[in-house]
Amino acid sequence: MKKILFGLLIGALAACSNQKDVILQTASHAVIQFSKDTVRVREKDWTNVRGTGNGNVTLYLTDPGHQLNMRTDSMPSPVHLLYRGTEIKSGESMLVMDSVQLYCVADLPGLYEIDLYLTDRLGRGETKKLFVRCVPNTTASPSFFWRDLGSEQMQSWNYVFDASNTNKPDGTISEYHYSINGQEISTNQPVMYWTFHAKGDHKIGLYVVDDLGNKSVTLYQTLTIL
Structure with missing residues:
Protein backbone atom coordinates (compact mmCIF):
# COMPACT_ATOMS: atom_id res chain seq x y z
CA MET A 1 0.00 0.00 0.00
CA LYS A 2 2.85 2.33 0.91
CA LYS A 3 4.54 1.58 -2.39
CA ILE A 4 1.35 2.45 -4.25
CA LEU A 5 0.94 5.75 -2.40
CA PHE A 6 4.60 6.61 -2.97
CA GLY A 7 4.21 5.84 -6.66
CA LEU A 8 1.12 8.05 -6.89
CA LEU A 9 3.02 10.91 -5.15
CA ILE A 10 5.97 10.61 -7.52
CA GLY A 11 3.59 10.60 -10.46
CA ALA A 12 1.78 13.71 -9.22
CA LEU A 13 5.05 15.54 -8.71
CA ALA A 14 6.22 14.58 -12.17
CA ALA A 15 2.92 15.75 -13.67
CA CYS A 16 3.22 19.10 -11.88
CA SER A 17 6.78 19.47 -13.07
CA ASN A 18 5.76 18.68 -16.64
CA GLN A 19 2.85 21.13 -16.39
CA LYS A 20 5.21 23.84 -15.12
CA ASP A 21 7.58 23.13 -18.01
CA VAL A 22 4.70 23.40 -20.47
CA ILE A 23 3.60 26.74 -18.95
CA LEU A 24 7.13 28.08 -19.09
CA GLN A 25 7.51 27.02 -22.71
CA THR A 26 4.16 28.28 -23.95
CA ALA A 27 3.65 31.46 -21.92
CA PRO A 136 27.07 70.36 -20.89
CA ASN A 137 25.00 73.37 -19.93
CA THR A 138 25.59 76.18 -22.43
CA THR A 139 26.45 79.69 -21.28
CA ALA A 140 23.78 82.28 -22.02
CA SER A 141 24.58 85.08 -24.49
CA PRO A 142 23.23 88.40 -23.15
CA SER A 143 21.52 90.78 -25.53
CA PHE A 144 19.55 93.96 -24.93
CA PHE A 145 18.18 97.03 -26.66
CA TRP A 146 16.56 100.23 -25.43
CA ARG A 147 13.77 102.55 -26.43
CA ASP A 148 13.36 106.26 -25.69
CA LEU A 149 10.07 106.89 -23.85
CA GLY A 150 10.40 110.64 -24.02
CA SER A 151 10.83 113.30 -21.39
CA GLU A 152 8.08 114.39 -18.98
CA GLN A 153 10.16 116.80 -16.91
CA MET A 154 13.16 119.03 -17.39
CA GLN A 155 16.47 117.14 -17.29
CA SER A 156 14.66 113.76 -17.27
CA TRP A 157 14.92 111.23 -20.06
CA ASN A 158 12.94 107.99 -19.67
CA TYR A 159 14.13 104.75 -21.26
CA VAL A 160 13.09 101.12 -21.28
CA PHE A 161 15.71 98.36 -21.57
CA ASP A 162 14.72 94.97 -22.96
CA ALA A 163 16.87 91.82 -22.67
CA SER A 164 14.26 89.35 -23.93
CA ASN A 165 16.48 88.48 -26.92
CA THR A 166 19.10 86.95 -24.63
CA ASN A 167 19.96 83.54 -26.04
CA LYS A 168 19.67 80.50 -23.76
CA PRO A 169 18.53 77.53 -25.90
CA ASP A 170 18.80 74.77 -23.29
CA GLY A 171 17.54 76.47 -20.14
CA THR A 172 16.02 79.64 -18.74
CA ILE A 173 17.27 82.96 -17.43
CA SER A 174 16.57 83.52 -13.73
CA GLU A 175 18.36 86.85 -13.16
CA TYR A 176 19.19 89.96 -15.21
CA HIS A 177 21.96 92.18 -13.85
CA TYR A 178 22.19 95.63 -15.45
CA SER A 179 24.76 98.28 -14.70
CA ILE A 180 24.16 101.92 -15.65
CA ASN A 181 27.21 104.14 -15.30
CA GLY A 182 28.51 101.70 -12.69
CA GLN A 183 25.27 101.42 -10.71
CA GLU A 184 24.02 97.84 -10.38
CA ILE A 185 20.35 96.99 -10.96
CA SER A 186 19.17 93.38 -10.60
CA THR A 187 15.82 91.95 -11.65
CA ASN A 188 14.22 88.64 -12.56
CA GLN A 189 12.43 90.24 -15.53
CA PRO A 190 14.00 91.03 -18.92
CA VAL A 191 12.45 94.52 -19.09
CA MET A 192 13.69 97.40 -16.94
CA TYR A 193 12.81 101.13 -16.84
CA TRP A 194 15.30 103.86 -16.08
CA THR A 195 15.33 107.66 -15.98
CA PHE A 196 18.50 109.59 -16.86
CA HIS A 197 19.08 113.10 -15.55
CA ALA A 198 21.99 114.14 -17.75
CA LYS A 199 22.79 114.22 -21.44
CA GLY A 200 25.87 112.62 -22.94
CA ASP A 201 27.24 109.08 -23.11
CA HIS A 202 26.00 106.47 -20.62
CA LYS A 203 27.69 103.08 -20.24
CA ILE A 204 25.15 100.24 -20.00
CA GLY A 205 26.16 96.70 -19.07
CA LEU A 206 24.25 93.44 -18.74
CA TYR A 207 25.04 89.93 -17.58
CA VAL A 208 22.54 87.17 -16.85
CA VAL A 209 22.36 84.12 -14.60
CA ASP A 210 20.67 80.93 -15.84
CA ASP A 211 18.53 78.39 -13.99
CA LEU A 212 21.62 76.42 -12.92
CA GLY A 213 23.28 79.50 -11.44
CA ASN A 214 25.82 79.97 -14.25
CA LYS A 215 26.83 83.55 -14.99
CA SER A 216 27.28 84.90 -18.53
CA VAL A 217 29.85 87.39 -19.75
CA THR A 218 28.94 91.06 -19.44
CA LEU A 219 27.79 92.88 -22.55
CA TYR A 220 28.46 96.64 -22.64
CA GLN A 221 26.86 99.25 -24.88
CA THR A 222 26.90 103.04 -24.92
CA LEU A 223 23.68 105.05 -24.92
CA THR A 224 24.03 108.66 -26.03
CA ILE A 225 21.49 111.32 -25.06
CA LEU A 226 21.81 114.46 -27.15
Missing part, protein backbone atom coordinates in the same frame (compact mmCIF):
# COMPACT_ATOMS: atom_id res chain seq x y z
CA SER A 28 4.62 34.70 -23.65
CA HIS A 29 7.82 36.30 -22.45
CA ALA A 30 7.86 39.79 -21.01
CA VAL A 31 9.87 42.13 -23.25
CA ILE A 32 11.07 45.70 -22.63
CA GLN A 33 10.91 48.26 -25.42
CA PHE A 34 11.91 51.92 -25.15
CA SER A 35 10.38 54.94 -26.84
CA LYS A 36 14.02 55.88 -27.57
CA ASP A 37 17.18 53.90 -27.01
CA THR A 38 19.27 56.98 -26.14
CA VAL A 39 17.98 59.72 -23.88
CA ARG A 40 19.59 63.14 -24.39
CA VAL A 41 19.64 65.42 -21.35
CA ARG A 42 21.31 68.61 -20.18
CA GLU A 43 23.43 68.32 -17.06
CA LYS A 44 21.62 68.84 -13.74
CA ASP A 45 18.25 69.49 -15.37
CA TRP A 46 16.03 67.95 -12.66
CA THR A 47 12.81 69.65 -13.74
CA ASN A 48 13.00 69.63 -17.56
CA VAL A 49 12.86 73.38 -17.19
CA ARG A 50 12.03 74.12 -20.84
CA GLY A 51 9.39 71.40 -21.08
CA THR A 52 11.10 69.73 -24.05
CA GLY A 53 10.63 66.20 -22.78
CA ASN A 54 14.23 65.35 -23.68
CA GLY A 55 14.79 63.48 -20.43
CA ASN A 56 11.59 61.45 -20.71
CA VAL A 57 11.59 57.84 -21.85
CA THR A 58 8.64 55.44 -21.96
CA LEU A 59 9.07 51.72 -21.31
CA TYR A 60 6.60 49.48 -23.14
CA LEU A 61 6.11 46.03 -21.62
CA THR A 62 4.69 43.25 -23.77
CA ASP A 63 3.04 41.25 -21.03
CA PRO A 64 -0.14 43.28 -20.52
CA GLY A 65 -2.44 42.52 -17.68
CA HIS A 66 0.20 41.16 -15.35
CA GLN A 67 2.41 42.87 -12.84
CA LEU A 68 6.11 42.73 -13.54
CA ASN A 69 9.12 43.55 -11.42
CA MET A 70 11.65 46.01 -12.80
CA ARG A 71 14.96 46.98 -11.24
CA THR A 72 18.24 48.65 -12.10
CA ASP A 73 21.63 47.45 -10.93
CA SER A 74 24.97 49.26 -10.98
CA MET A 75 23.43 52.65 -11.81
CA PRO A 76 26.21 55.05 -12.88
CA SER A 77 26.70 57.46 -9.96
CA PRO A 78 26.11 60.68 -12.00
CA VAL A 79 22.80 59.34 -13.37
CA HIS A 80 19.40 59.43 -11.67
CA LEU A 81 16.24 57.68 -12.85
CA LEU A 82 12.93 59.10 -11.62
CA TYR A 83 9.46 57.58 -11.63
CA ARG A 84 6.64 60.01 -10.79
CA GLY A 85 9.18 62.36 -9.24
CA THR A 86 10.74 59.71 -6.99
CA GLU A 87 14.24 58.46 -7.66
CA ILE A 88 14.67 54.75 -8.35
CA LYS A 89 17.66 53.55 -6.35
CA SER A 90 20.15 51.07 -7.78
CA GLY A 91 19.06 47.50 -6.97
CA GLU A 92 15.56 48.63 -5.99
CA SER A 93 12.58 46.76 -7.51
CA MET A 94 9.27 48.29 -8.52
CA LEU A 95 6.00 46.83 -9.79
CA VAL A 96 5.11 47.92 -13.32
CA MET A 97 2.36 47.21 -15.85
CA ASP A 98 1.92 47.87 -19.58
CA SER A 99 3.99 51.07 -19.84
CA VAL A 100 6.05 53.25 -17.55
CA GLN A 101 7.33 56.79 -18.10
CA LEU A 102 10.69 57.57 -16.52
CA TYR A 103 12.74 60.76 -16.35
CA CYS A 104 16.54 60.76 -16.58
CA VAL A 105 18.89 63.23 -14.91
CA ALA A 106 22.69 63.34 -15.08
CA ASP A 107 25.01 65.45 -12.93
CA LEU A 108 27.97 65.41 -15.33
CA PRO A 109 28.33 65.39 -19.13
CA GLY A 110 29.06 62.02 -20.69
CA LEU A 111 27.52 58.86 -22.15
CA TYR A 112 26.12 56.41 -19.61
CA GLU A 113 24.51 52.96 -19.68
CA ILE A 114 21.66 51.81 -17.46
CA ASP A 115 20.80 48.11 -17.28
CA LEU A 116 17.08 47.52 -16.75
CA TYR A 117 15.94 44.08 -15.60
CA LEU A 118 12.36 42.91 -16.03
CA THR A 119 11.09 39.77 -14.26
CA ASP A 120 7.72 38.30 -15.15
CA ARG A 121 5.25 36.37 -12.99
CA LEU A 122 7.02 33.07 -13.81
CA GLY A 123 10.39 34.36 -12.69
CA ARG A 124 11.84 34.74 -16.18
CA GLY A 125 14.06 37.74 -16.80
CA GLU A 126 14.63 40.21 -19.63
CA THR A 127 17.48 42.74 -19.74
CA LYS A 128 17.83 45.85 -21.89
CA LYS A 129 20.30 48.74 -21.90
CA LEU A 130 19.21 52.35 -21.85
CA PHE A 131 21.78 54.93 -22.93
CA VAL A 132 21.85 58.41 -21.42
CA ARG A 133 23.83 61.11 -23.24
CA CYS A 134 24.34 64.16 -21.05
CA VAL A 135 25.50 67.39 -22.70
Whole structure:
Protein backbone atom coordinates (compact mmCIF):
# COMPACT_ATOMS: atom_id res chain seq x y z
CA MET A 1 0.00 0.00 0.00
CA LYS A 2 2.85 2.33 0.91
CA LYS A 3 4.54 1.58 -2.39
CA ILE A 4 1.35 2.45 -4.25
CA LEU A 5 0.94 5.75 -2.40
CA PHE A 6 4.60 6.61 -2.97
CA GLY A 7 4.21 5.84 -6.66
CA LEU A 8 1.12 8.05 -6.89
CA LEU A 9 3.02 10.91 -5.15
CA ILE A 10 5.97 10.61 -7.52
CA GLY A 11 3.59 10.60 -10.46
CA ALA A 12 1.78 13.71 -9.22
CA LEU A 13 5.05 15.54 -8.71
CA ALA A 14 6.22 14.58 -12.17
CA ALA A 15 2.92 15.75 -13.67
CA CYS A 16 3.22 19.10 -11.88
CA SER A 17 6.78 19.47 -13.07
CA ASN A 18 5.76 18.68 -16.64
CA GLN A 19 2.85 21.13 -16.39
CA LYS A 20 5.21 23.84 -15.12
CA ASP A 21 7.58 23.13 -18.01
CA VAL A 22 4.70 23.40 -20.47
CA ILE A 23 3.60 26.74 -18.95
CA LEU A 24 7.13 28.08 -19.09
CA GLN A 25 7.51 27.02 -22.71
CA THR A 26 4.16 28.28 -23.95
CA ALA A 27 3.65 31.46 -21.92
CA SER A 28 4.62 34.70 -23.65
CA HIS A 29 7.82 36.30 -22.45
CA ALA A 30 7.86 39.79 -21.01
CA VAL A 31 9.87 42.13 -23.25
CA ILE A 32 11.07 45.70 -22.63
CA GLN A 33 10.91 48.26 -25.42
CA PHE A 34 11.91 51.92 -25.15
CA SER A 35 10.38 54.94 -26.84
CA LYS A 36 14.02 55.88 -27.57
CA ASP A 37 17.18 53.90 -27.01
CA THR A 38 19.27 56.98 -26.14
CA VAL A 39 17.98 59.72 -23.88
CA ARG A 40 19.59 63.14 -24.39
CA VAL A 41 19.64 65.42 -21.35
CA ARG A 42 21.31 68.61 -20.18
CA GLU A 43 23.43 68.32 -17.06
CA LYS A 44 21.62 68.84 -13.74
CA ASP A 45 18.25 69.49 -15.37
CA TRP A 46 16.03 67.95 -12.66
CA THR A 47 12.81 69.65 -13.74
CA ASN A 48 13.00 69.63 -17.56
CA VAL A 49 12.86 73.38 -17.19
CA ARG A 50 12.03 74.12 -20.84
CA GLY A 51 9.39 71.40 -21.08
CA THR A 52 11.10 69.73 -24.05
CA GLY A 53 10.63 66.20 -22.78
CA ASN A 54 14.23 65.35 -23.68
CA GLY A 55 14.79 63.48 -20.43
CA ASN A 56 11.59 61.45 -20.71
CA VAL A 57 11.59 57.84 -21.85
CA THR A 58 8.64 55.44 -21.96
CA LEU A 59 9.07 51.72 -21.31
CA TYR A 60 6.60 49.48 -23.14
CA LEU A 61 6.11 46.03 -21.62
CA THR A 62 4.69 43.25 -23.77
CA ASP A 63 3.04 41.25 -21.03
CA PRO A 64 -0.14 43.28 -20.52
CA GLY A 65 -2.44 42.52 -17.68
CA HIS A 66 0.20 41.16 -15.35
CA GLN A 67 2.41 42.87 -12.84
CA LEU A 68 6.11 42.73 -13.54
CA ASN A 69 9.12 43.55 -11.42
CA MET A 70 11.65 46.01 -12.80
CA ARG A 71 14.96 46.98 -11.24
CA THR A 72 18.24 48.65 -12.10
CA ASP A 73 21.63 47.45 -10.93
CA SER A 74 24.97 49.26 -10.98
CA MET A 75 23.43 52.65 -11.81
CA PRO A 76 26.21 55.05 -12.88
CA SER A 77 26.70 57.46 -9.96
CA PRO A 78 26.11 60.68 -12.00
CA VAL A 79 22.80 59.34 -13.37
CA HIS A 80 19.40 59.43 -11.67
CA LEU A 81 16.24 57.68 -12.85
CA LEU A 82 12.93 59.10 -11.62
CA TYR A 83 9.46 57.58 -11.63
CA ARG A 84 6.64 60.01 -10.79
CA GLY A 85 9.18 62.36 -9.24
CA THR A 86 10.74 59.71 -6.99
CA GLU A 87 14.24 58.46 -7.66
CA ILE A 88 14.67 54.75 -8.35
CA LYS A 89 17.66 53.55 -6.35
CA SER A 90 20.15 51.07 -7.78
CA GLY A 91 19.06 47.50 -6.97
CA GLU A 92 15.56 48.63 -5.99
CA SER A 93 12.58 46.76 -7.51
CA MET A 94 9.27 48.29 -8.52
CA LEU A 95 6.00 46.83 -9.79
CA VAL A 96 5.11 47.92 -13.32
CA MET A 97 2.36 47.21 -15.85
CA ASP A 98 1.92 47.87 -19.58
CA SER A 99 3.99 51.07 -19.84
CA VAL A 100 6.05 53.25 -17.55
CA GLN A 101 7.33 56.79 -18.10
CA LEU A 102 10.69 57.57 -16.52
CA TYR A 103 12.74 60.76 -16.35
CA CYS A 104 16.54 60.76 -16.58
CA VAL A 105 18.89 63.23 -14.91
CA ALA A 106 22.69 63.34 -15.08
CA ASP A 107 25.01 65.45 -12.93
CA LEU A 108 27.97 65.41 -15.33
CA PRO A 109 28.33 65.39 -19.13
CA GLY A 110 29.06 62.02 -20.69
CA LEU A 111 27.52 58.86 -22.15
CA TYR A 112 26.12 56.41 -19.61
CA GLU A 113 24.51 52.96 -19.68
CA ILE A 114 21.66 51.81 -17.46
CA ASP A 115 20.80 48.11 -17.28
CA LEU A 116 17.08 47.52 -16.75
CA TYR A 117 15.94 44.08 -15.60
CA LEU A 118 12.36 42.91 -16.03
CA THR A 119 11.09 39.77 -14.26
CA ASP A 120 7.72 38.30 -15.15
CA ARG A 121 5.25 36.37 -12.99
CA LEU A 122 7.02 33.07 -13.81
CA GLY A 123 10.39 34.36 -12.69
CA ARG A 124 11.84 34.74 -16.18
CA GLY A 125 14.06 37.74 -16.80
CA GLU A 126 14.63 40.21 -19.63
CA THR A 127 17.48 42.74 -19.74
CA LYS A 128 17.83 45.85 -21.89
CA LYS A 129 20.30 48.74 -21.90
CA LEU A 130 19.21 52.35 -21.85
CA PHE A 131 21.78 54.93 -22.93
CA VAL A 132 21.85 58.41 -21.42
CA ARG A 133 23.83 61.11 -23.24
CA CYS A 134 24.34 64.16 -21.05
CA VAL A 135 25.50 67.39 -22.70
CA PRO A 136 27.07 70.36 -20.89
CA ASN A 137 25.00 73.37 -19.93
CA THR A 138 25.59 76.18 -22.43
CA THR A 139 26.45 79.69 -21.28
CA ALA A 140 23.78 82.28 -22.02
CA SER A 141 24.58 85.08 -24.49
CA PRO A 142 23.23 88.40 -23.15
CA SER A 143 21.52 90.78 -25.53
CA PHE A 144 19.55 93.96 -24.93
CA PHE A 145 18.18 97.03 -26.66
CA TRP A 146 16.56 100.23 -25.43
CA ARG A 147 13.77 102.55 -26.43
CA ASP A 148 13.36 106.26 -25.69
CA LEU A 149 10.07 106.89 -23.85
CA GLY A 150 10.40 110.64 -24.02
CA SER A 151 10.83 113.30 -21.39
CA GLU A 152 8.08 114.39 -18.98
CA GLN A 153 10.16 116.80 -16.91
CA MET A 154 13.16 119.03 -17.39
CA GLN A 155 16.47 117.14 -17.29
CA SER A 156 14.66 113.76 -17.27
CA TRP A 157 14.92 111.23 -20.06
CA ASN A 158 12.94 107.99 -19.67
CA TYR A 159 14.13 104.75 -21.26
CA VAL A 160 13.09 101.12 -21.28
CA PHE A 161 15.71 98.36 -21.57
CA ASP A 162 14.72 94.97 -22.96
CA ALA A 163 16.87 91.82 -22.67
CA SER A 164 14.26 89.35 -23.93
CA ASN A 165 16.48 88.48 -26.92
CA THR A 166 19.10 86.95 -24.63
CA ASN A 167 19.96 83.54 -26.04
CA LYS A 168 19.67 80.50 -23.76
CA PRO A 169 18.53 77.53 -25.90
CA ASP A 170 18.80 74.77 -23.29
CA GLY A 171 17.54 76.47 -20.14
CA THR A 172 16.02 79.64 -18.74
CA ILE A 173 17.27 82.96 -17.43
CA SER A 174 16.57 83.52 -13.73
CA GLU A 175 18.36 86.85 -13.16
CA TYR A 176 19.19 89.96 -15.21
CA HIS A 177 21.96 92.18 -13.85
CA TYR A 178 22.19 95.63 -15.45
CA SER A 179 24.76 98.28 -14.70
CA ILE A 180 24.16 101.92 -15.65
CA ASN A 181 27.21 104.14 -15.30
CA GLY A 182 28.51 101.70 -12.69
CA GLN A 183 25.27 101.42 -10.71
CA GLU A 184 24.02 97.84 -10.38
CA ILE A 185 20.35 96.99 -10.96
CA SER A 186 19.17 93.38 -10.60
CA THR A 187 15.82 91.95 -11.65
CA ASN A 188 14.22 88.64 -12.56
CA GLN A 189 12.43 90.24 -15.53
CA PRO A 190 14.00 91.03 -18.92
CA VAL A 191 12.45 94.52 -19.09
CA MET A 192 13.69 97.40 -16.94
CA TYR A 193 12.81 101.13 -16.84
CA TRP A 194 15.30 103.86 -16.08
CA THR A 195 15.33 107.66 -15.98
CA PHE A 196 18.50 109.59 -16.86
CA HIS A 197 19.08 113.10 -15.55
CA ALA A 198 21.99 114.14 -17.75
CA LYS A 199 22.79 114.22 -21.44
CA GLY A 200 25.87 112.62 -22.94
CA ASP A 201 27.24 109.08 -23.11
CA HIS A 202 26.00 106.47 -20.62
CA LYS A 203 27.69 103.08 -20.24
CA ILE A 204 25.15 100.24 -20.00
CA GLY A 205 26.16 96.70 -19.07
CA LEU A 206 24.25 93.44 -18.74
CA TYR A 207 25.04 89.93 -17.58
CA VAL A 208 22.54 87.17 -16.85
CA VAL A 209 22.36 84.12 -14.60
CA ASP A 210 20.67 80.93 -15.84
CA ASP A 211 18.53 78.39 -13.99
CA LEU A 212 21.62 76.42 -12.92
CA GLY A 213 23.28 79.50 -11.44
CA ASN A 214 25.82 79.97 -14.25
CA LYS A 215 26.83 83.55 -14.99
CA SER A 216 27.28 84.90 -18.53
CA VAL A 217 29.85 87.39 -19.75
CA THR A 218 28.94 91.06 -19.44
CA LEU A 219 27.79 92.88 -22.55
CA TYR A 220 28.46 96.64 -22.64
CA GLN A 221 26.86 99.25 -24.88
CA THR A 222 26.90 103.04 -24.92
CA LEU A 223 23.68 105.05 -24.92
CA THR A 224 24.03 108.66 -26.03
CA ILE A 225 21.49 111.32 -25.06
CA LEU A 226 21.81 114.46 -27.15
